[in-house]
Amino acid sequence: MRKPFIAGNWKMNMDSASSVALAAGLAKELENVETVDVAVCPPFVYTQSVSAALSASNIAVGAQDVYFEGKGAFTGEISCDMLKDTGCTYVLAGHSERRHVIGETDELINQKVTAAIDSGLLPILCVGELLEERQAEKTTEVVAEQVKKGLAGLCNERVQAVTIAYEPVWAIGTGLTATPEQAQEVHAMIRGLLAELYDEDIAQTLRIQYGGSAKPGNTAELMAQPDVDGLLVGGASLKVEDFAAMVKTVA
Numbered sequence: 001m002r003k004p005f006i007a008g009n010w011k012m013n014m015d016s017a018s019s020v021a022l023a024a025g026l027a028k029e030l031e032n033v034e035t036v037d038v039a040v041c042p043p044f045v046y047t048q049s050v051s052a053a054l055s056a057s058n059i060a061v062g063a064q065d066v067y068f069e070g071k072g073a074f075t076g077e078i079s080c081d082m083l084k085d086t087g088c089t090y091v092l093a094g095h096s097e098r099r100h101v102i103g104e105t106d107e108l109i110n111q112k113v114t115a116a117i118d119s120g121l122l123p124i125l126c127v128g129e130l131l132e133e134r135q136a137e138k139t140t141e142v143v144a145e146q147v148k149k150g151l152a153g154l155c156n157e158r159v160q161a162v163t164i165a166y167e168p169v170w171a172i173g174t175g176l177t178a179t180p181e182q183a184q185e186v187h188a189m190i191r192g193l194l195a196e197l198y199d200e201d202i203a204q205t206l207r208i209q210y211g212g213s214a215k216p217g218n219t220a221e222l223m224a225q226p227d228v229d230g231l232l233v234g235g236a237s238l239k240v241e242d243f244a245a246m247v248k249t250v251a
């Protein structure tokens with residue numbers, strides 16, 4: 001039985017006061033929730049203060065990105081150990097905005113996933129097709145390739161640290177949500193692929209989140225799908241009442 005996992009991606013939003021206020025509000029609203037794993041991913045500069053605001057809660061902190069090298073002359077980058085030092089448990093890898101705005105490749109994303117696991121962080125590997133790829137009926141091909149390349153080199157034991165987030169790019173921040181059936185179809189394909197790459201036990205253990213305009217009004221129908229184990233939430237994670245409502249719906 002996979003425990004549901006809801007994570008909020010705050011992207012490049014908030015400031016020091018509002019990020020702590022959001023974290024404190026969530027800690028209060030969700031203090032009795034034990035049946036769902038919850039995490040928030042603030043911008044790097046707020047992970048420490050948000051971790052402090054959540055220290056007495058069961059909400060974990062994640063980062064939105066990481067660099068794979070341990071330390072050194074990598075101006076502007078942040079290492080896994082730095083993230084852990086500021087209280088992070090999770091880290092996103094390969095979010096579509098990093099793939100398509102910043103230009104990250106599957107190979108770089110794989111290095112990040114690998115470094116995160118090596119350091120004890122729990123990576124959330126984000127995958128998803130562009131609108132034109134869906135229209136060209138290439139969704140399975142594109143997503144399967146991203147999963148294979150993102151997990152390359154990980155053995156059965158290490159891959160268990162990973163959560164996969166299926167986020168169709170055309171649904172992120174657009175208000176368009178994949179239908180529950182569209183989400184389920186891709187999630188089931190990913191789970192089948194995990195069984196091929198690893199084994200059935202691992203395929204049944206790994207959690208696969210859906211992301212793309214998830215909000216309070218569509219949480220129940222998305223989460224009702226057998227292979228949707230959680231949500232990666234952007235816009236709706238910036239408001240205490242919306243994100244808390246989503247977690248409570250799942251709980």
Ligand code: PEP
Pocket residue numbers: 009011167171172173174175211212213214232233234235236
């Ligand atoms: C995201 O940032 O991963 C995301 C899914 O954003 P939104 O929920 O706003 O579409």
